[in-house]
Amino acid sequence: MTHTALTRSTLAAALALGLAGPAQAIEYGTLDTTASKVGFRYTQMGVTLDGQFKQFSAQLRFDPARPEAASTTFEVPLAGIDTGSPEGDDEVKAKTWFDTANHPVARFVSSAVKPLGNNRFEVTGELSIKGKTRPVSFPVTYTPGAPTATFEGALPLRRGDFAIGEGDWASFDIVANNVDVVFHLIAKPLAQ
Amino acid sequence: MTPRYTSTAIALHWLIALGILASFSLGLYMTDLSLSPTKLKLYSWHKWAGVTLFALIVFRLGWRLTHPAPALPDTMPPALRLAASAAHWVLYALMLAIPLSGWLMSSAKGFQTVWFGVLPLPDLLAKDAALGDTLKDVHEALNFTLLAMVGLHVAAALKHHFIDRDTVLTRMLPRFRQS
Numbered sequence: 001m002t003h004t005a006l007t008r009s010t011l012a013a014a015l016a017l018g019l020a021g022p023a024q025a026i027e028y029g030t031l032d033t034t035a036s037k038v039g040f041r042y043t044q045m046g047v048t049l050d051g052q053f054k055q056f057s058a059q060l061r062f063d064p065a066r067p068e069a070a071s072t073t074f075e076v077p078l079a080g081i082d083t084g085s086p087e088g089d090d091e092v093k094a095k096t097w098f099d100t101a102n103h104p105v106a107r108f109v110s111s112a113v114k115p116l117g118n119n120r121f122e123v124t125g126e127l128s129i130k131g132k133t134r135p136v137s138f139p140v141t142y143t144p145g146a147p148t149a150t151f152e153g154a155l156p157l158r159r160g161d162f163a164i165g166e167g168d169w170a171s172f173d174i175v176a177n178n179v180d181v182v183f184h185l186i187a188k189p190l191a192q
Numbered sequence: 193m194t195p196r197y198t199s200t201a202i203a204l205h206w207l208i209a210l211g212i213l214a215s216f217s218l219g220l221y222m223t224d225l226s227l228s229p230t231k232l233k234l235y236s237w238h239k240w241a242g243v244t245l246f247a248l249i250v251f252r253l254g255w256r257l258t259h260p261a262p263a264l265p266d267t268m269p270p271a272l273r274l275a276a277s278a279a280h281w282v283l284y285a286l287m288l289a290i291p292l293s294g295w296l297m298s299s300a301k302g303f304q305t306v307w308f309g310v311l312p313l314p315d316l317l318a319k320d321a322a323l324g325d326t327l328k329d330v331h332e333a334l335n336f337t338l339l340a341m342v343g344l345h346v347a348a349a350l351k352h353h354f355i356d357r358d359t360v361l362t363r364m365l366p367r368f369r370q371s
Contacts, residue, residue: 050302
């Protein structure tokens with residue numbers, strides 16, 4: 001009896017592995033920059049506004065079998081910022097905002113990925129904007145797929161921590177301190 | 193005693209007149225400012241004022257439809273009465289159309305209107321930069337039409353008072369001293 005049950009479960013496991021095999025083997029390693037979207041959500045006197053980063057690039061590794069080993073270095077050239085109005089796009093390049101002449105790129109480098117269950121992960125790392133580096137962590141939802149997987153989430157930050165908006169803009173009465181970087185990333189399999 | 197407007201109508205008339213004067217001047221001033229926290233603040237105030245005025249005007253229109261205006265003096269020729277009546281309805285139409293065009297322009301430009309930073313108004317239009325620019329022209333043209341109509345309105349009121357010497361102006365004036 002015991003012997004038969006064991007064989008059966010072994011067989012079931014082998015079948016499951018066999019069936020799941022091709023999907024499990026996918027390790028994601030290339031960001032589809034055309035299909036992905038990275039934007040930000042901010043609040044101005046109670047009005048929620050959405051902006052987009054028109055340029056970004058990433059190095060990433062994600063193996064569904066070993067998610068805790070996943071890593072990414074994500075870069076956003078800030079010249080490609082779209083605040084929603086041409087006037088705003090010019091303004092945020094100024095010294096008081098991102099100072100893109102001296103700090104052209106915002107960068108996130110991951111240090112740890114913690115599985116939270118249900119295809120959710122907490123990603124920890126360091127965010128560098130305008131010459132200031134701060135530790136951040138945020139949840140990411142992973143949706144498996146073949147050939148592409150989706151990673152979605154929002155990274156909350158305080159613009160004051162990075163001196164984004166100085167001088168007249170430093171007060172949070174008009175433009176709020178809290179900003180969410182919202183992302184919807186499409187990852188392609190690692191190039192063989 | 194000559195017929196007067198109701199005190200509610202008088203209060204609404206002058207409150208809305210002040211509101212229009214303030215938000216018109218603010219609108220004219222704020223658009224030329226370069227981007228700053230002050231500019232964003234003034235835009236919000238202008239939009240809040242617009243929504244408030246729209247609500248007051250809707251109420252006023254309701255009041256006007258249920259409380260007819262006192263009759264015009266018998267001495268006025270029929271053509272002039274007709275012109276006066278038409279001019280008033282054009283004023284009402286403009287007072288409704290201007291805040292509406294501003295609201296639609298905001299939606300098309302991608303900036304939702306949130307009344308006093310608390311009550312979000314739905315965006316009736318999706319973001320569309322070209323449509324936003326068109327609506328800006330519409331909002332502007334309507335405002336300058338209103339300016340011309342208010343000029344006519346004031347000139348007519350003064351003519352009634354100083355040339356015709358009738359009660360058309362005074363029946364809309366608040367009575368501060370009640371005897």
